[in-house]
Amino acid sequence: MSYVRDYSASLQRRDSFWLKQAQQLHWFKEPATGASLQADGCAHWFADGELNVAFMALDYHVDNGRGEQTALIYDSPVTATKQQFSYRQLRDEVALFAGLLQQQGVKPGDRVVIYMPMIPQAAIAMLACARLGAIHSVVFGGFAAHELALRIDDAQPKVVISASCGIEVHRVIAYKPLLDKALELSHYQPQRVIVWQRPQAPAQLSAGRDIDWQQALRGVTPAKCAVMPATAPLYILYTSGTTGKPKGVVRDSGGYAVALHYSMQMVYGLKPGEVMFTASDVGWVVGHSYIVYGPLLAGATTIMYEGKPVKTPDAAAFWRICAEYRVQVLFAAPTAFRAIKKEDPSGALMVGHDLSALQRIYMAGERLDPPTYEWTRELTGKPVYDHWWQTESGWAICANPVGAGEYPVKPGSATLPMPGYDVQILAADGSPVADNEQGAVAIKLPLPPGCLTSIWGSHERFVQSYLSEFPGYYSSGDGGYKDDDGYVFIMGRTDDVINVAGHRLSTGEMEQVLALDPAVAECAVIGVHDELKGQIPIGLVITKDGVELSPQQLSERLVQLVRNEIGALACLRTVVVVPRLPKTRSGKILRRLLRELAEGKPVNVPSTIDDPACVDELKSLLNPPA
Ligand code: COA
Ligand code: AMP
Numbered sequence: 001m002s003y004v005r006d007y008s009a010s011l012q013r014r015d016s017f018w019l020k021q022a023q024q025l026h027w028f029k030e031p032a033t034g035a036s037l038q039a040d041g042c043a044h045w046f047a048d049g050e051l052n053v054a055f056m057a058l059d060y061h062v063d064n065g066r067g068e069q070t071a072l073i074y075d076s077p078v079t080a081t082k083q084q085f086s087y088r089q090l091r092d093e094v095a096l097f098a099g100l101l102q103q104q105g106v107k108p109g110d111r112v113v114i115y116m117p118m119i120p121q122a123a124i125a126m127l128a129c130a131r132l133g134a135i136h137s138v139v140f141g142g143f144a145a146h147e148l149a150l151r152i153d154d155a156q157p158k159v160v161i162s163a164s165c166g167i168e169v170h171r172v173i174a175y176k177p178l179l180d181k182a183l184e185l186s187h188y189q190p191q192r193v194i195v196w197q198r199p200q201a202p203a204q205l206s207a208g209r210d211i212d213w214q215q216a217l218r219g220v221t222p223a224k225c226a227v228m229p230a231t232a233p234l235y236i237l238y239t240s241g242t243t244g245k246p247k248g249v250v251r252d253s254g255g256y257a258v259a260l261h262y263s264m265q266m267v268y269g270l271k272p273g274e275v276m277f278t279a280s281d282v283g284w285v286v287g288h289s290y291i292v293y294g295p296l297l298a299g300a301t302t303i304m305y306e307g308k309p310v311k312t313p314d315a316a317a318f319w320r321i322c323a324e325y326r327v328q329v330l331f332a333a334p335t336a337f338r339a340i341k342k343e344d345p346s347g348a349l350m351v352g353h354d355l356s357a358l359q360r361i362y363m364a365g366e367r368l369d370p371p372t373y374e375w376t377r378e379l380t381g382k383p384v385y386d387h388w389w390q391t392e393s394g395w396a397i398c399a400n401p402v403g404a405g406e407y408p409v410k411p412g413s414a415t416l417p418m419p420g421y422d423v424q425i426l427a428a429d430g431s432p433v434a435d436n437e438q439g440a441v442a443i444k445l446p447l448p449p450g451c452l453t454s455i456w457g458s459h460e461r462f463v464q465s466y467l468s469e470f471p472g473y474y475s476s477g478d479g480g481y482k483d484d485d486g487y488v489f490i491m492g493r494t495d496d497v498i499n500v501a502g503h504r505l506s507t508g509e510m511e512q513v514l515a516l517d518p519a520v521a522e523c524a525v526i527g528v529h530d531e532l533k534g535q536i537p538i539g540l541v542i543t544k545d546g547v548e549l550s551p552q553q554l555s556e557r558l559v560q561l562v563r564n565e566i567g568a569l570a571c572l573r574t575v576v577v578v579p580r581l582p583k584t585r586s587g588k589i590l591r592r593l594l595r596e597l598a599e600g601k602p603v604n605v606p607s608t609i610d611d612p613a614c615v616d617e618l619k620s621l622l623n624p625p626a
Contacts, residue, residue: 007419045258049230079198083120095131104192110158113137113148116196135236142568150186162179267403268290277327333364364387367491368386370412374411435484445467500570510537514541520542521543540622597615
């Protein structure tokens with residue numbers, strides 16, 4: 001493999017390059033067509049190919065000598081459980097559960113919502129959907145009922161699959177009451193709810209609608225793999241946009257399988273039989289791509305870890321797992337390493353864990369800040385790589401092409417565009433900016449295999465959200481620059497999306513929730529820098545006349561409202577009551593100014609401000625003297 005050769009071939013001889021990558025996988029009907037260009041400028045990939053992604057990920061390996069190799073390791077410090085599934089066992093469990101779904105009427109193209117914690121049954125449910133050609137939509141277990149209801153209404157699933165509970169560090173979170181509440185809130189009702197009962201908090205089942213996973217499997221016939229067109233959606237994954245309504249990113253089957261398989265070599269340098277530990281959650285894209293599909297497509301071993309980087313039981317958790325399972329590739333969010341660093345800055349807890357198998361450490365989900373990069377590299381002595389991607393892309397847009405020979409690392413940079421991604425930095429008018437100058441990070445169309453093909457239920461929203469800002473380009477929503485060597489530096493979002501502990505959240509959505517409170521006349525939510533989580537949200541509210549609550553009481557009520565409506569993961573812990581918000585003369589809230597004030601930075605008061613007097617007032621409220 002050569003990065004330069006692959007990169008130029010991927011853009012100049014697009015079809016032959018990707019068809020060659022496609023040949024590495026086992027298709028039911030191998031594609032002869034690469035990209036079919038659509039009216040919107042995007043491509044549908046491998047349109048004449050036929051496949052089943054679960055077959056490629058499991059059956060193929062069982063049929064080709066990997067049946068007894070470990071496919072999935074479940075390690076759960078929160079329940080003191082460890083379990084391993086060989087490729088054969090996992091294939092059989094998936095086929096059986098797919099049989100149950102089939103018995104419940106699930107057919108190709110039907111949607112299935114999965115609301116589960118990090119247990120093997122979550123992966124089994126995903127792969128069972130793929131086996132049937134049904135479209136799964138996994139909802140992160142930390143989301144509250146309202147968020148789940150939004151996704152159920154949008155995806156309209158025939159079946160919802162859940163577990164009775166999830167387990168956080170010191171508490172059990174009963175999922176079923178949250179799901180019941182979501183189903184009360186949603187207009188759409190699924191035909192069936194399947195619940196995996198966990199002993200920590202068994203769920204009450206509603207007769208007629210809910211069934212017990214373990215009991216219902218008795219007597220079920222395993223299902224065969226459906227033969228699916230490459231362009232059939234494999235899943236919908238909701239992500240935060242700038243409005244309150246999450247966007248259902250639609251992922252195809254063939255393009256995704258090819259891109260992931262390619263990335264396993266090019267980005268992660270992982271060989272079949274090696275072990276990948278991705279410390280994320282199946283509710284996020286990282287979990288879809290590199291806990292479930294990527295490692296299995298590659299014939300590797302994946303680890304599902306139900307725990308945290310710290311406190312389960314301590315900051316050695318990652319090192320313990322890497323040593324115990326001889327992990328080659330570790331992938332987590334920078335915030336996880338910052339949490340480890342905070343608890344164990346000198347790495348005392350790492351001592352005694354044999355990390356000799358560990359080859360590389362990867363980080364994504366948010367910018368890898370140079371201090372965290374340096375600390376991790378120095379402590380472990382392993383190469384550490386930042387790579388930049390999004391729910392929308394499904395795999396790395398920029399990374400270090402280690403499969404083709406490592407490029408020098410520049411701290412703060414996600415390194416180089418991966419094959420297929422023509423990354424350009426554009427000015428507001430769409431013209432390219434010079435090297436080292438910041439602009440909007442855009443990708444020239446068509447996007448390579450693996451990237452989203454639409455927004456579920458609204459292709460118009462897809463075009464409007466991603467393709468309309470710069471005609472002929474996908475606009476990533478991130479700002480950044482390229483240096484003289486073509487290295488890409490991603491500096492942060494240019495929209496109202498914030499990144500809290502590697503979780504993507506919308507400030508617009510939080511504002512909608514705050515506005516639900518009868519005491520709130522107007523509000524703004526901004527993301528401010530946080531040492532541990534990268535960013536955290538802060539709410540600012542103006543109360544209606546006649547509100548008798550103290551600012552403290554109102555603040556507590558609003559914090560609870562966001563926890564109830566969005567979930568604790570939103571981490572909105574501070575809401576400040578303010579008399580006015582800074583606005584332009586045309587009425588737009590000056591968020592950058594608010595951020596500068598809240599972070600205690602020097603403020604740039606724009607000339608367009610309507611009421612300059614409010615700046616000093618806000619300064620004292622947002623930044624009270626210590
Ligand atoms: N189900 C229910 N609640 C959840 C949850 C889940 N799956 N995940 C998080 N929460 C809750 C937590 O319990 C916490 O609630 P609390 O406010 O009542 O304490 C809240 O959401 C915030 O959680 P978290 O962001 O995990 O904060 P933390 O302070 O408990 O832990 C870190 C800090 C850094 C250890 C943690 O954020 C972490 O592991 N980050 C890495 C995230 C990651 O892997 N992201 C992947 C993106 S690729
Ligand atoms: P998500 O869709 O949840 O994966 O979030 C994607 C967003 O996270 C991107 O648009 C970036 O803003 C941010 N992000 C992810 N990885 C990186 C990275 N390596 N460097 C900088 N930002 C990142």
